[in-house]
Amino acid sequence: MPSEKKQFIIQKLYDRFEGQEDIDYKVQQTENFMAAVSDLIQVCGDNPEREGLQETPYRVLKSFLEYTEGYKEDPRIHLQKVFDVQHKGLIMVKNIEFHSMCEHHFAPFFGEAHVAYIPGEKITGLSKIARTVEGYAKRFQVQERLTNQIVGAIDEMLNPEGVMVVIEAKHMCMCGRGVRKSDAMTTTTATSGVFADHSDKRMEFLSLLGK
Ligand SMILES: [Zn+2]
Incomplete structure (x- = not known):
């Protein structure tokens, strides 16, 4: 993942989980998640290295962080x-x-x-x-x-x-x-x-x- 995109995700995680101790672990989990999306593409029968799909794991992660923005506060x-x-x-x-x-x-x-x-x-x-x-x-x-x-x-x-x-x-x-x-x-x-x-x-x- 290009570094500015990685930085964007890390910033989002810090905004949401500010003050919590396991942020580094969450950053690691985002890597695992993107690898899993790539596997999912293969399970469904397509090639995750194909141009249109290369950045899809990142986009999916970003979308999920948006869909769940409500968790950042009560x-x-x-x-x-x-x-x-x-x-x-x-x-x-x-x-x-x-x-x-x-x-x-x-x-x-x-x-x-x-x-x-x-x-x-x-x-x-x-x-x-x-x-x-x-x-x-x-x-x-x-x-x-x-x-x-x-x-x-x-x-x-x-x-x-x-x-x-x-x-x-x-x-x-x-x-x-x-x-x-x-x-x-x-x-x-x-x-x-x-x-x-x-x-x-x-x-x-x-x-x-x-x-
Ligand atoms: Zn349903």
């Missing part, structure tokens, strides 16, 4: 800054685009998250909700856990009356392989507090969503 930190407010109605942020990685197949899944909460005494900035979604999406994930983690984080950090999250996503592991259903959308929901207890609150969410 997404709840985005919800630390809160404001006191007298607002007892529903607050919704819809159509939050996200890209995540299916942990079963290492294939992308992507779509939109719709998040609503009814505050207790605190609200957060609207963009912080989107950052929280991003922080949990950029990991090895399943859509069900992603949905619940967003509810859990808002519940814990804002102590609201209730939270509801709906995620609609397309999974590449269902499109290009396996059952090959390219139009299939997966919808997951998670609720807490008043959204879990009262169906009229869930209906209010869905009507605001236009469903």
Whole structure:
């Protein structure tokens, strides 16, 4: 690997694992990983030395570091800054685009998250909700856990009356392989507090969503 590329990867690892003792070991692991990608190319029947594939192990590594950027911090930190407010109605942020990685197949899944909460005494900035979604999406994930983690984080950090999250996503592991259903959308929901207890609150969410 050319030295500037190696330097780029090492810098990424230091950004992510700052202060941890085993960074040198992680650098060694990236070498092993790239060798494994090269082997994978051969297992699939192609030549890793072919021009178009020569730098593919590096590109795959770089992509994976991007897909999993959420691991560098606890997404709840985005919800630390809160404001006191007298607002007892529903607050919704819809159509939050996200890209995540299916942990079963290492294939992308992507779509939109719709998040609503009814505050207790605190609200957060609207963009912080989107950052929280991003922080949990950029990991090895399943859509069900992603949905619940967003509810859990808002519940814990804002102590609201209730939270509801709906995620609609397309999974590449269902499109290009396996059952090959390219139009299939997966919808997951998670609720807490008043959204879990009262169906009229869930209906209010869905009507605001236009469903
Ligand atoms: Zn999958």
